[in-house]
Amino acid sequence: MPFVETLVYVVKGNSVLLIRKKRGLxxxxxxxxxxxxxxxxxxxxxxxxxxxxxxxxKPRDLEWRGLLEFWNYEDGKVESVHFVHVFVARDFEGEVRESEEAEPTWFSIESIPYDSMWDDDKYWLPKILSGSRVYARFVFNGWRLVGGNVYELSDNALIIGRGYP
Structure with missing residues (x-):
């Protein structure tokens, strides 16, 4: 039942490449x-x-930045569990292009559109983009954020934790 997934944030200078998903979750x-x-x-x-x-x-030199857990409940039962490995890449081969799945857009790190993203992103993505590694667990009900925790990692040890929202 659990899904193992990846997320990559391509960073060039003070900009990050995000995609607007065209289909699916x-x-x-x-x-x-x-x-x-x-x-x-x-x-x-x-x-x-x-x-x-x-x-x-094709991203070059992927840096592992964290593991995120997403637990989604429907009618009080676990509907899906997602374990997502997060990476940052500071270089890539090829030219950015749109696909059937995604519309890519570069944003300055200071103007990331958190109001057009998943509600949990604002709690962990700034940490990832500033160089931290994180472990986080978020709980959703019908894919609406109910709560969660984010921990920063230091030498693979949890050092700082905070509950949200």
Missing amino acids: GAGYFNGIGGKVEEGEDIISAAVRECVEEVGV
């Missing part, structure tokens, strides 16, 4: 580039494949 929202890890695929290969498929670029 989160359609209409801005997000990082990513998706499900396929059977027999490792998370790095999945992250690279998703970038090529969604925006036409």
Whole structure:
């Protein structure tokens, strides 16, 4: 039942590449580039494949920045669980292009459109983009944020935790 997924944030200077999802879970929202890890695929290969498929670029030197857990409940029962590995890439090969799945847009890090993203993003994405590594767990009911916790990692130890909202 759990899904293993990836998210990649391509950062160039003071800008980050986000996609507006065109279909599937989160359609209409801005997000990082990513998706499900396929059977027999490792998370790095999945992250690279998703970038090529969604925006036409191959990220270089992926930096693992965290693991996010998303638990979604429907009628009091677990509907889905997602374990998402988050990466940052500071370089890439190819030219950014739109696909059937995604419309890519560069944003300055200071003007990320959090009001057009998943509600949890504002709690962990700034930490990722400032160089931290995180572990976070968020609970949703019908894909509406109910609560969660974000922990910053230091040498693979949890050091700072905060509950949201």
